[in-house]
Amino acid sequence: xxxxxxxxxxxxxxxxxxxxxxxxxxxxILGAIVLSISNANPxxxxxxxxxxxxxxxxxxxxxxxxxxxxxxxxxxxGIAFRLKFWNIGAEGQYISGVxxxxxxxxxxxxxxxxxxxxxxxxxxxxxxxxxxxxxGLLKAQWSVDETLTTLMMNYIIIGYAEYLYINAWKAPRGNxxxxxYPEAAWLPRIWxxxxxxxxxxxLLVVILWFVLYKTRWxxxxxxxxxxxxxxxxxxxxxxxxxxxxxxxxxxIAGLAGVIDSAAVTHQLTKGVNSGYGFTGIIIAWxxxxxxxxxxxxxxIMASLETGSDALQIMKLPSAMGEVxxxxxxxxxxxxxxxxxxxxVLHAKHKEAGL
Amino acid sequence: xxxxxxDETPVVRMVNITKHFPGVLANDQVSLTLxxxxxxxxxxxxGAGKSTLMNMLVGLYQPDSGEIYVKGDLVEIxxxxxxxxxxxxxxxxxxxxxxNMSVAENIILGMRDLPFIPPMAEIKAKITALSKRYxxxxxxxxxxxxxxxxxxxxxxxxxxxxxxxxxxxLDEPTAVLTPGESRDxxxxxxxxxxxxxSAIFITHKMDEVMEFSHTVxxxxxxxxxxxxxxxxxxxVQDLAxxxxxxxxxxxxxxxPYKPGDVMVEAKDVVVLPLGGGKPVLDHVSFSIxxxxxLGIAGVAGNGQQQLTEAITGLLKVDEGSILLNGKDMxxxxxxxxxxxxxxxxxxxxxRMGVVGDMSVGDNLSMKKYRTNELSSHSVIKRNWVRKFADxxxxxxxxKTPNQDTSVKFLSGGNIQKTILAREIDSCxxxxxxxxPSRGLDVGAxxxxxxxxxxxxDKGNAILLVSEELEELLMVADRIAVMFEGRIMDIVNAADAxxxxxGMLMAGVERRNI
Numbered sequence: 001x002x003x004x005x006x007x008x009x010x011x012x013x014x015x016x017x018x019x020x021x022x023x024x025x026x027x028x029i030l031g032a033i034v035l036s037i038s039n040a041n042p043x044x045x046x047x048x049x050x051x052x053x054x055x056x057x058x059x060x061x062x063x064x065x066x067x068x069x070x071x072x073x074x075x076x077x078g079i080a081f082r083l084k085f086w087n088i089g090a091e092g093q094y095i096s097g098v099x100x101x102x103x104x105x106x107x108x109x110x111x112x113x114x115x116x117x118x119x120x121x122x123x124x125x126x127x128x129x130x131x132x133x134x135x136g137l138l139k140a141q142w143s144v145d146e147t148l149t150t151l152m153m154n155y156i157i158i159g160y161a162e163y164l165y166i167n168a169w170k171a172p173r174g175n176x177x178x179x180x181y182p183e184a185a186w187l188p189r190i191w192x193x194x195x196x197x198x199x200x201x202x203l204l205v206v207i208l209w210f211v212l213y214k215t216r217w218x219x220x221x222x223x224x225x226x227x228x229x230x231x232x233x234x235x236x237x238x239x240x241x242x243x244x245x246x247x248x249x250x251x252i253a254g255l256a257g258v259i260d261s262a263a264v265t266h267q268l269t270k271g272v273n274s275g276y277g278f279t280g281i282i283i284a285w286x287x288x289x290x291x292x293x294x295x296x297x298x299x300i301m302a303s304l305e306t307g308s309d310a311l312q313i314m315k316l317p318s319a320m321g322e323v324x325x326x327x328x329x330x331x332x333x334x335x336x337x338x339x340x341x342x343x344v345l346h347a348k349h350k351e352a353g354l
Numbered sequence: 355x356x357x358x359x360x361d362e363t364p365v366v367r368m369v370n371i372t373k374h375f376p377g378v379l380a381n382d383q384v385s386l387t388l389x390x391x392x393x394x395x396x397x398x399x400x401g402a403g404k405s406t407l408m409n410m411l412v413g414l415y416q417p418d419s420g421e422i423y424v425k426g427d428l429v430e431i432x433x434x435x436x437x438x439x440x441x442x443x444x445x446x447x448x449x450x451x452x453x454n455m456s457v458a459e460n461i462i463l464g465m466r467d468l469p470f471i472p473p474m475a476e477i478k479a480k481i482t483a484l485s486k487r488y489x490x491x492x493x494x495x496x497x498x499x500x501x502x503x504x505x506x507x508x509x510x511x512x513x514x515x516x517x518x519x520x521x522x523x524l525d526e527p528t529a530v531l532t533p534g535e536s537r538d539x540x541x542x543x544x545x546x547x548x549x550x551x552s553a554i555f556i557t558h559k560m561d562e563v564m565e566f567s568h569t570v571x572x573x574x575x576x577x578x579x580x581x582x583x584x585x586x587x588x589x590v591q592d593l594a595x596x597x598x599x600x601x602x603x604x605x606x607x608x609x610p611y612k613p614g615d616v617m618v619e620a621k622d623v624v625v626l627p628l629g630g631g632k633p634v635l636d637h638v639s640f641s642i643x644x645x646x647x648l649g650i651a652g653v654a655g656n657g658q659q660q661l662t663e664a665i666t667g668l669l670k671v672d673e674g675s676i677l678l679n680g681k682d683m684x685x686x687x688x689x690x691x692x693x694x695x696x697x698x699x700x701x702x703x704x705r706m707g708v709v710g711d712m713s714v715g716d717n718l719s720m721k722k723y724r725t726n727e728l729s730s731h732s733v734i735k736r737n738w739v740r741k742f743a744d745x746x747x748x749x750x751x752x753k754t755p756n757q758d759t760s761v762k763f764l765s766g767g768n769i770q771k772t773i774l775a776r777e778i779d780s781c782x783x784x785x786x787x788x789x790p791s792r793g794l795d796v797g798a799x800x801x802x803x804x805x806x807x808x809x810x811d812k813g814n815a816i817l818l819v820s821e822e823l824e825e826l827l828m829v830a831d832r833i834a835v836m837f838e839g840r841i842m843d844i845v846n847a848a849d850a851x852x853x854x855x856g857m858l859m860a861g862v863e864r865r866n867i
Contacts, residue, residue, distance in 0.1 A: 214733055214734060214736075215732050215733050215734060216723055216724055216729055216732045216733070216734060217732065219716070219723055219734060222709075222712065222716075223709050223712070223720065226709045226710070226711040226712055227705070227708070227709040227710065227711070229702075229705050229706050230705065230706055230707060230708060230709050230720075231709070232668065232688060233666070233668065233688065233698060233700055233706045233707070234688075234692075234720045234721060235687070235688045235689035235691075235692040235693075235721075236689075237687065237689065
C-alpha cells in the first residue's frame with residue numbers, strides 16, 4: 001500500500017468546513033496528551049474549562065466580553081491576510097489605539113465630556129491605522145518584508161506604552177497606570193459584563209462582509225491576494241491597495257483597543273499587551289477570512305481563555321487555554337491541503353498499462 | 355568534430371514516447387537514439403515538445419506510454435535522483451544555483467552520501483582536478499553571484515560531472531552566452547566527448563546545430579519529423595524548413611487589408627535593465643494603424659515581452675515615447691493605459707492572465723467590473739456579472755462546467771479563451787497579444803487566431819508577438835523582427851519568406867542577406 005496526494009478537480013466545499021472542525025477536535029486530543037503528561041486528568045480539566053467559560057450567566061458574560069476585542073482583532077488581521085500581507089502586528093496596532101484614546105481622555109480636557117468618547121475613539125482608530133499604515137507604506141514603496149516590520153513594531157509600541165503608564169502618564173497615586181477615564185466617557189455596559197462594544201463589532205462584521213464580497217474594492221483585494229501579477233495586468237494598483245488595506249486593518253485593531261479600554265480597563269496600564277492581536281491571527285486563519293465565521297471562532301477562543309482562568313482555582317495548569325489556542329493552528333495548517341488534494345491509496349504498485 | 359562511434363549499444367534509446375497534458379499532446383510517438391560520444395541536437399520551435407521529451411529522461415515527467423532504455427537496460431525514471439543514478443544530468447535554462455553560496459558548496463548541495471561535516475578540502479581538490487581536466491575554469495571558493503552567466507553554466511556542468519554524469523542534456527545552453535563563451539563551451543564539449551561522454555542539446559538555432567552536433571533530430575508539434583546526420587545537411591535553409599514545416603494546417607477568413615489611422619506609435623523607446631547593462635529595448639520605433647496586425651517575430655528573450663509591458667504600463671520606459679490613440683501614454687499606469695482603449699493578452703497566461711483561484715465569471719469581469727455596466731457606486735452588480743459571463747462563455751465557446759468553476763481547473767485552451775473573451779469584449783481599439791497560441795492544440799489555436807483577425811477586420815490595431823513564423827505569416831499584415839532589443843526590420847507579411855525572417859531573427863543585418 002502506498003499513499004499519494006492527488007489534486008482535486010475542484011475545491012472541496014465539504015473539506016473547507018470539515019478541516020477546521022476536525023482540527024479543533026485534534027487539538028483537544030493533543031491537549032489531552034499534554035495534560036496527561038503534566039499529571040492532570042484531561043476530562044476533568046476540559047469539564048472545568050467548559051464550566052469556567054459557560055457555567056453561569058456571569059461567566060457567559062465574561063466570555064462574550066472577551067470575544068469582542070478578539071473578534072475585532074480577527075477581522076483586522078483578516079483584511080490584511082486577504083492580500084497575503086502577513087500582518088502580525090495587530091497587537092501593536094491595538095496598543096496604539098489604546099494610547100490614542102488615553103491621550104484624548106487625559107489631555108483633551110477642553111472638550112465637553114460627552115465628546116470625549118467619540119473623539120477618543122476616532123483618535124484611537126487613527127493611531128491604530130497609523131501603526132498599521134507604516135509597514136504597509138514600507139512594503140508598498142520599498143518592498144520591506146511586512147512580517148518583520150509588523151512584528152518588530154509590536155515591541156516598539158509595547159515599550160512605549162510601558163514608559164507612558166509607568167512614567168510619563170502615570171497617575172499621581174499608585175505605581176503604574178494612568179488616571180481612569182472620566183466615568184461619563186466610559187463605553188456603557190448593556191448586559192452585566194457585556195458592553196456596547198458588541199454593537200460596533202457586529203456592525204463591522206456586516207460592513208466588512210459587504211465590502212469584501214460585494215464591492216469593487218473587495219473584488220480588487222481578492223484579485224491581489226490570489227494573483228498579484230494578474231491583478232496588476234488588469235490595472236489594479238498594488239501599492240495603493242496594500243497601504244489602504246493596512247490602514248483599515250490597523251484601524252480596526254485600534255478600534256479593538258479603544259473599545260476594550262473605554263469599556264473594561266478605563267485606563268492605560270499593565271496588561272495592555274493582552275495578546276488579543278496575536279490570537280486574532282488564529283481567528284482570521286480558522287475562519288477562512290470570513291467575517292461571519294469569525295464571530296464563532298472568536299467566541300471559541302474567548303472561551304478557551306476564560307475557561308482556563310477557572311483552572312487556577314482548581315490548581316490545574318491555567319496556561320492550558322493558550323496551549324490549546326496554539327495547538328489548533330497546527331492541524332489546521334496541515335489539514336488545509338485536503339481542501340485541494342485528496343488522499344489516494346495505491347494497491348501495491350503501478351497498475352498495468354500506465 | 356570527429357565522427358561518433360555508432361557501432362556500440364546506444365547509451366539512450368527512447369521508443370515511441372507519448373505524453374499528454376490537459377488539452378495538449380506534447381509528445382506523439384517520439385523515438386530518439388543517442389550513441390556514446392555523440393552530440394544530438396534536438397531542434398524545434400517553442401512548444402514542439404523538446405523540453406517535455408527531455409524532462410521525461412530526467413524523471414521530471416513520466417511518459418504516458420513508450421519505453422526508455424539506458425545503456426541497453428529498460429528503465430523507469432521516476433525522479434531526478436533516478437536519472438542521476440543512471441548517469442544522466444540536465445542543465446536547465448534557468449540555473450539551479452544558490453547565489454550567496456560558494457561554487458564548491460553549490461556543487462555538493464543535495465548530495466546524499468556526504469558525511470555530516472563535508473571534507474571541503476578534499477571536495478575542492480576534486481573540483482579543481484575536474485575543472486583542469488575539461489578546461490572548465492572555475493574557482494571553488496568563489497561566490498555564485500559574483501560569477502558571470504558563462505561561469506555559472508560551467509558550475510552547472512561541473513555539478514553534473516562531479517556526480518559522475520556521462521550523459522548530459524543541455525537546454526538551450528548558448529542562449530545566455532556571449533559568442534566567446536559559446537566557443538569555450540564547444541571546446542569543453544569536445545573534451546568530454548573524447549572521454550566517452552555523450553550529450554543532447556535542445557536548441558532552435560540552426561548555426562549551433564551545424565557547429566556542435568553529429569546528429570540532428572527535428573521535432574514539430576510533438577512529433578519527430580526528421581533525424582539525420584549533421585554532415586548530410588547541405589543548406590541551413592533545409593533545417594529551417596524542416597523545423598517550421600511547409601504545410602499550412604488551415605486557412606483563416608480575413609478581409610482585405612485596409613489600414614486606417616495610426617493608433618499605436620512607439621518613438622525611440624529605450625528600456626534599461628534594472629542592474630544596468632545592455633538596454634532590453636534599444637530605440638524601438640514602429641507604428642500600427644487601425645485594421646492592421648503588426649507581428650513581432652524573434653527568438654524568445656529578445657525584448658518582445660518588455661516591449662508589450664512598456665506599452666501596457668507595466669514596465670518603466672527610460673527614453674522615448676509611446677502614443678496610443680493619439681495620446682502620449684508614456685509611463686502612465688496600467689489602469690490609465692487600459693482606459694485609453696488597450697487590451698492585453700499577456701505572455702504567461704497562468705501567472706499574468708487569470709487569477710486561477712477565482713471563478714470563470716469573476717475572471718471574465720476583471721476588466722469591466724469597474725464600468726457602469728457591471729457595477730454602480732462601487733458595488734458590483736452580481737446579477738449583471740452572471741448574465742455577462744454566461745454570454746461571453748457562449749460567444750467564445752469556453753468549455754467549463756459553469757461560470758462558478760475556478761479557472762485553474764480549465765484546460766490551457768479554455769483558460770486562453772477566457773482571457774481572449776475578456777480582452778476582446780473590453781477592447782477599445784488596441785489589442786496587444788503575446789504568444790496567444792503558445793502550447794495550445796490545433797482547435798484552440800485556430801479559434802485564437804480567427805478571433806484576432808476578426809478584431810483587425812473591425813478596424814482595431816493589433817500587436818501580435820509570436821515565436822512561430824508560420825503563425826505570423828498567416829495572421830499578420832506586417833512583421834517586425836526583434837533581435838537583442840532592437841527592431842531589425844519591418845517587412846510586409848505578403849512578401850516575406852521564412853528564410854529571410856529566420857536570418858533577421860538570428861541577428862543578420864538585411865544588407866548581408
